[in-house]
Amino acid sequence: MNPLRTTGLSVQRWTKVSRAFTGGAGLLVVVLAFFPMFMSANVVQKLTALFILIMIASMWNALAGYGGLVSVGQQAYIGIGAYGTVWFAHHGVPPYPAMFLAIILAGAISVVFSFLLLRLTGGQFSIATWVVAAAFTVIVSLDKGLGAGTGISLIELNQYGPEHRQDYTYWFALGATAVLLIVLFVLLRSRMGSSLQAIRDDEQAAASVGVRVMAGKRVLYIFAAVGFGAAGAMTLANTLFIQPNSIFSVQWTAFAIFMVLVGGLGTFEGPVLGAILLFLIQDWFADLGVWYLIGLGVVAILFALLLPRGLWGTIEERFGLQLMPVGYRVRGLGRSPGADSGPLEEADATEAAAQT
Amino acid sequence: MSKESATPVLSARDIHKHFGALAVLDGVDFSVGADEAVGIVGPNGAGKTTLLNVLAGSLEPNGGSVWFHDQQINGTSATQRSRLGIGRAFRIPRPFGDMTVFENVFVSASSGGGLRGSRCYERCLEVLDLCGLTPLANRRAESLGLLHRKRLELARALATDPVVVLLDEIGGGLTDEEATELVLTIKQLRAQGVAIVWIEHIVHVLLQVVDRLVCMNAGRVIVDGDPDSVLRDEAVIDAYLGSGVV
Numbered sequence: 001m002n003p004l005r006t007t008g009l010s011v012q013r014w015t016k017v018s019r020a021f022t023g024g025a026g027l028l029v030v031v032l033a034f035f036p037m038f039m040s041a042n043v044v045q046k047l048t049a050l051f052i053l054i055m056i057a058s059m060w061n062a063l064a065g066y067g068g069l070v071s072v073g074q075q076a077y078i079g080i081g082a083y084g085t086v087w088f089a090h091h092g093v094p095p096y097p098a099m100f101l102a103i104i105l106a107g108a109i110s111v112v113f114s115f116l117l118l119r120l121t122g123g124q125f126s127i128a129t130w131v132v133a134a135a136f137t138v139i140v141s142l143d144k145g146l147g148a149g150t151g152i153s154l155i156e157l158n159q160y161g162p163e164h165r166q167d168y169t170y171w172f173a174l175g176a177t178a179v180l181l182i183v184l185f186v187l188l189r190s191r192m193g194s195s196l197q198a199i200r201d202d203e204q205a206a207a208s209v210g211v212r213v214m215a216g217k218r219v220l221y222i223f224a225a226v227g228f229g230a231a232g233a234m235t236l237a238n239t240l241f242i243q244p245n246s247i248f249s250v251q252w253t254a255f256a257i258f259m260v261l262v263g264g265l266g267t268f269e270g271p272v273l274g275a276i277l278l279f280l281i282q283d284w285f286a287d288l289g290v291w292y293l294i295g296l297g298v299v300a301i302l303f304a305l306l307l308p309r310g311l312w313g314t315i316e317e318r319f320g321l322q323l324m325p326v327g328y329r330v331r332g333l334g335r336s337p338g339a340d341s342g343p344l345e346e347a348d349a350t351e352a353a354a355q356t
Numbered sequence: 357m358s359k360e361s362a363t364p365v366l367s368a369r370d371i372h373k374h375f376g377a378l379a380v381l382d383g384v385d386f387s388v389g390a391d392e393a394v395g396i397v398g399p400n401g402a403g404k405t406t407l408l409n410v411l412a413g414s415l416e417p418n419g420g421s422v423w424f425h426d427q428q429i430n431g432t433s434a435t436q437r438s439r440l441g442i443g444r445a446f447r448i449p450r451p452f453g454d455m456t457v458f459e460n461v462f463v464s465a466s467s468g469g470g471l472r473g474s475r476c477y478e479r480c481l482e483v484l485d486l487c488g489l490t491p492l493a494n495r496r497a498e499s500l501g502l503l504h505r506k507r508l509e510l511a512r513a514l515a516t517d518p519v520v521v522l523l524d525e526i527g528g529g530l531t532d533e534e535a536t537e538l539v540l541t542i543k544q545l546r547a548q549g550v551a552i553v554w555i556e557h558i559v560h561v562l563l564q565v566v567d568r569l570v571c572m573n574a575g576r577v578i579v580d581g582d583p584d585s586v587l588r589d590e591a592v593i594d595a596y597l598g599s600g601v602v
Contacts, residue, residue, distance in 0.1 A: 009490070011458070011477045191466045194455070198463040201452035208412060208446070209512050210438035210468025266454060330458050330481070330493035 012329045013189070021323040029178050036167040044170045048238045050279045051173040052231050053259065055180055057271035057278075059227035060256035062184055065266035066193070067220040068200030070122075072253045073129025076113075076136050077106040077225040079248040081232025083140055086242070089156040090145070096172060098156075099233035103176075106229025107222055114218045121203070130250065137248040151243035154236055169237040176230040185268065187223065188326040196220055197266075258296060262303050264310030268324040273311050365390045365425060365551050366411060366442065366520050372419035373406055373575075380406045381417065382575035388520060393542075393552040395562040395583070398572035399596050404555045405447065407572070408522050411553070412444045413437040438468035443518030447525045447555075449505035453498030457489055460497050460508055461515045468516030480515060487511040487541055503534045510541065520551040527558045535561045559587070559597075571596060 036044050056078075063069040084102030089095050113132055120128050141149045157165055187193055196216050198206040207213050236242050255278060263274025281299070285292045307314050315321055367387035373380050380403045388394045396404050409415040411422060413434040422429050424440055432440075452460050461480045465471045471479050484490045487507045492500065497508060506526050513521050523542075527535045535558060542565050546552060556562040562569075569586040571579045573595040579586050586592055 009481050011481075191472075194459055194463050195467055197455055197459070198452045198467075201454055202450045204414065204434070205446065205450035205452065205512075206463070206467075207434040208414070208438055208444050209464035210435055210470075210516055211463060212435055212467075327456065328459050328462060329456075330490075333491060333493065 009330055009332045012331045013325055013327075015322070015325065017321070018323055018325050025324075029174065032174055033171065036170050041163060041166050044166050045238060046279075046283065048166075048170050048173045048234065050275065051170075051177040052234050052238065053255070053275040053279055054272055055173075055177050055227055055231040055234070056252065056256050057259035057263065057275040058181060058184060059224040059231070060253070061260045061263075061265060061267075061271040062188075062220060062227075063224045065260060065271075066188060066200060067196050067217060068203075069118075069217060069221060070126050071129040071224075072126050072250060073131070073133035074224065074228045074256065075248050075250060075252040076129070076133035077110060077228035078232035078235065078252055079133070079136055079140065079244065080106045080109055081229035081234075082236040082242045082247045083146055083152075083232075083244075084229070085233045085236050086146060086152055086154055089154060095154060095156045095159075095237070096168060099172065099230075099237060102233050103226055103229040106232070107226040110222045110225030111218075114221045118214060118217050118221060130253075133248055133250070137244050140244040140248070147243075149244060151241055153241045157237065157240060165237075169234065172237065173234045176234065180227045180230065181272075183223070185324060185326070187219075188268065192216060192219065193326055194328075200266075258300050260310075261300060262310055264313030264316070267310070267312045267316055268326055269322075270310050270312035277311075363390050364388065364423070366553070367423045368407065368411060368417075368420065369423070370420040371407065371410055371417045371422070373403075373410060373415065373417045380575050381410065384420070384572070384575070384577055386411075386570065386577065386580075388551050388553050390519070390551055391549065392568060393546055393554065393566045394568045394570060395559075395566035396553065396555045396570045396572060397557070397559060397562070397592075397596060398578075401574075402572040403575040404572055405524055408444065408524055408553070408555060412442060412522055435467075438516050438518075439470065441517070441519035443468070443513035443516050443521040445506075445509040445513045445521065445523045445526050447528065449502075449509040451497035451500065451505055451508050453496070455497055456494050457497055457500070457504075457508055457511075458484065458493040461489075461511050464512045464515035465517075468518075471517075479517070483511045483515045486514065486544060488537070502529055503537075506530065506538065507541070510538075514545065514550075518550060520553065521545070523552065523554040523556075525555055525557065527556050527561045539564045 035047065060074060063071055081102050084105040085095070085099045088098035088101045093101060117125060117128050117132070140146050146152055160168065195206065195211045198211055199213050199216055203213055232247065235247065259274030259278050260271050262277055263272065264270025281296065285295060303310065309317060364387035369385055371381050371384040384403070384407055386407065396407070398404055406415065410417050413432055413436065416431065424442065429437060429440070452463065458480060461483055462476065465476045465479045469476070469479060481490070484493055487510055489504065489507055489511055492504060500508060510526060527538060530538065539561055542552065546565065552565065554562060554566060563583055566583060569581065569583040570577055571586055571592045578591045578595060579589045587597065
């Protein structure tokens with residue numbers, strides 16, 4: 001092989017657009033941090049709810065979209081994040097540090113379950129995750145110290161005034177969302193990121209090229225559990241009251257799937273978009289009761305039929321646009337620079353040229 | 357019958373593998389030297405792919421041992437064997453469909469190859485060039501046709517910088533012209549000192565590359581030697597080629 005023949009080619013990860021967007025996203029987080037100072041309590045609470053949705057969507061997408069781990073039981077960690085907070089707070093830890101500890105607890109519990117669950121694949125894995133979540137529902141429902149089936153409040157939060165409490169929760173949720181997204185982005189851009197995608201696409205083939213399959217899955221599973229734990233702790237802080245049947249409900253997974261499929265499975269930006277969409281739909285139509293759920297179902301079906309790659313997946317495919325790039329592009333293939341990251345039609349032309 | 361290569365890089369001794377009552381490998385001895393290209397032929401069901409799976413670590417044998425140089429590697433996983441320097445290409449290509457061609461190769465070079473940073477990129481670009489995939493580097497792998505999938509399969513195996521590659525019918529389903537292109541690539545590999553084990557039904561393609569031929573039948577190696585004498589062997593004609601061919 002002649003190294004000279006490969007000169008002129010380079011590997012690109014960032015583009016001007018993606019650099020600008022990522023900088024803008026960082027700036028947005030800073031701006032959002034000042035929101036409680038001039039926004040109403042209602043807006044602050046709603047935005048907290050949006051951050052929770054973004055966490056859930058991004059973490060579920062990390063598992064399913066990047067790791068191929070289609071879990072329908074991540075509500076286990078939402079519940080652990082929430083009930084863990086209650087438990088630590090009842091044992092004398094101040095509420096916000098209790099949330100932090102509960103998030104770590106979710107991660108620790110996921111380490112144990114990873115040894116059981118990650119031995120399974122496909123549908124078996126999915127169902128087993130659900131079984132674990134259901135088991136936690138039962139355990140908590142039987143524990144009178146945690147309010148049993150009737151639920152429990154985080155009364156320790158009353159030590160803060162209502163307006164401060166809302167602001168602290170907002171900042172905690174904003175911080176957690178930002179940290180999770182940054183860690184996910186760094187993880188996906190690392191070598192492990194491409195290894196995870198290889199595992200998702202074909203586990204056996206990934207092993208045959210030296211990918212440490214189990215280690216990769218475990219890192220992702222634990223990270224996602226931490227993220228779902230954070231979403232659970234924030235849900236409790238935002239609503240103050242939880243019941244086992246709702247906090248461990250499989251409906252969280254249904255929402256996660258909706259956001260990720262509509263936004264774009266396996267894209268970094270898509271789930272954030274999906275979360276915003278679900279948030280708006282909830283905000284506008286939740287009063288419609290059962291029709292709202294029917295509407296959600298119809299939207300999901302329409303996306304599956306008409307835009308199977310989701311909103312962002314379609315944009316990415318049509319325009320080659322990546323705002324938060326986690327992949328690799330080879331530049332200098334003898335076409336105009338823009339075409340290197342360009343749409344599929346141009347790539348087809350390239351294959352035709354290669355075949356001649 | 358068997359002809360031991362002078363310095364085996366990969367060898368299997370008295371391998372037994374059964375699935376239930378069915379003995380698929382029944383005492384197979386096999387080796388490939390550091391400078392060798394060995395072809396494996398035999399009728400369907402002879403145990404060729406099973407042998408490759410045992411060598412690659414995808415299947416654990418029920419008996420016998422697998423050696424890499426002088427290290428026994430029974431019980432090591434496919435991942436570990438890839439990292440040792442055993443590359444493999446599957447019969448039915450298994451691309452990472454949602455990733456680009458470059459990213460497919462990058463996974464190999466960074467995982468099995470253990471390369472980092474710009475050295476890793478360089479290796480990927482070299483391998484893509486060698487396998488004629490450079491113009492398709494940014495294509496999603498699932499959109500590739502069969503020839504390019506096969507090349508990608510080969511490219512991924514090579515990106516791990518293997519000492520030996522195990523190829524399973526990578527010429528199958530290709531036109532003669534396409535197969536000839538693939539042969540040129542594999543010859544270049546040999547020139548770089550990579551040992552090759554190649555299962556193939558298209559014998560005339562195989563003969564352009566290999567300098568030793570092994571014929572298997574019913575879970576055993578029936579003949580092992582230089583290609584001409586193997587193809588003239590009565591047992592091979594009976595079991596595989598048929599009397600009308602030679």
